[in-house]
Amino acid sequence: MSTGPATPERSAEQIETQAVRRALTSAPRPPRASALAATLAFAWRGMLKVKHVPEQLLDVTITPVMFVLMFTYLFGGAIAGSTGEYRDYILPGILVMSVLFTTVYSGISINTDLTKGVVHRFRSLPIWRPAPLVGALLGDTMRYLLAGLVIIVLGLILGFRPGAGPLGVIAALALVIIFSFGLSWVFTTLGLLLRSPNAVMNAGFMAIFPLTFLSNVFVEPETLPSGLEAFVEINPISILATASRGLMEGNAEASDILIVLAVAAALTAIFAPITTRLYRTR
Numbered sequence: 001m002s003t004g005p006a007t008p009e010r011s012a013e014q015i016e017t018q019a020v021r022r023a024l025t026s027a028p029r030p031p032r033a034s035a036l037a038a039t040l041a042f043a044w045r046g047m048l049k050v051k052h053v054p055e056q057l058l059d060v061t062i063t064p065v066m067f068v069l070m071f072t073y074l075f076g077g078a079i080a081g082s083t084g085e086y087r088d089y090i091l092p093g094i095l096v097m098s099v100l101f102t103t104v105y106s107g108i109s110i111n112t113d114l115t116k117g118v119v120h121r122f123r124s125l126p127i128w129r130p131a132p133l134v135g136a137l138l139g140d141t142m143r144y145l146l147a148g149l150v151i152i153v154l155g156l157i158l159g160f161r162p163g164a165g166p167l168g169v170i171a172a173l174a175l176v177i178i179f180s181f182g183l184s185w186v187f188t189t190l191g192l193l194l195r196s197p198n199a200v201m202n203a204g205f206m207a208i209f210p211l212t213f214l215s216n217v218f219v220e221p222e223t224l225p226s227g228l229e230a231f232v233e234i235n236p237i238s239i240l241a242t243a244s245r246g247l248m249e250g251n252a253e254a255s256d257i258l259i260v261l262a263v264a265a266a267l268t269a270i271f272a273p274i275t276t277r278l279y280r281t282r
Helices: 008-026 035-052 054-080 083-102 104-115 118-123 131-158 165-193 197-213 226-234 236-249 254-281
Strands: none
Touching: 035 054, 035 131, 054 083, 054 131, 083 104, 083 131, 083 165, 083 197, 083 236, 104 118, 104 131, 104 165, 104 197, 131 165, 131 254, 165 197, 165 236, 165 254, 226 236, 236 254
């Protein structure tokens, strides 16, 4: 059976297809993105998530504000004798708490990408393999910064005046962000192990809540039973809160700062390879 002549539409499609193929084969391949460029691209993607879904920051901005106001004006007089004195004590602790709570969302984000199949697309890209992970965590630092700034601005409105001035506040916030970056690797590992974002959120907050409340964020360890006091003293969150208070007041102990940095480095050294391996195999 003979076929009729090709239609003009069919001929136009063939011409276009051949033109595209010639362009693809003759044009030079674009250069491969460097590790830095790929990481920054994924960091920008993480920040765009906050822009498009700002509701995800409600838990780490509104809740800490409620904690500051409630504890300062309801319990401050009973705990510290005056609301002003307790405000100065609790504010650096709430700064630590609010930023650390934000790290749970690093695990939720990576689990969401995994369950929706986005991770499989990233694996097919000709980029540095850890770029999606490192970039996502760098983008999350903007969440940490925002959560910290909310507490600092609230404290200034309530009359908090740090003895070390702006430089002390910046140093305290930087220390908290560094520690949070190390802690976020723990939750990315959790995000790659659990099956759903809700499971990651529940497990993450179940872990971070007790550690935060069993610290010196809200009360002095001396007021606690001896066994509990011993745990609070060695709790890294307590040491971070103490270092943040010291930096804001200008009397920080170098040992506290070094311990915080060492713990952050240890968490990164342990959980970053685990996260990377799980990211490649899940």
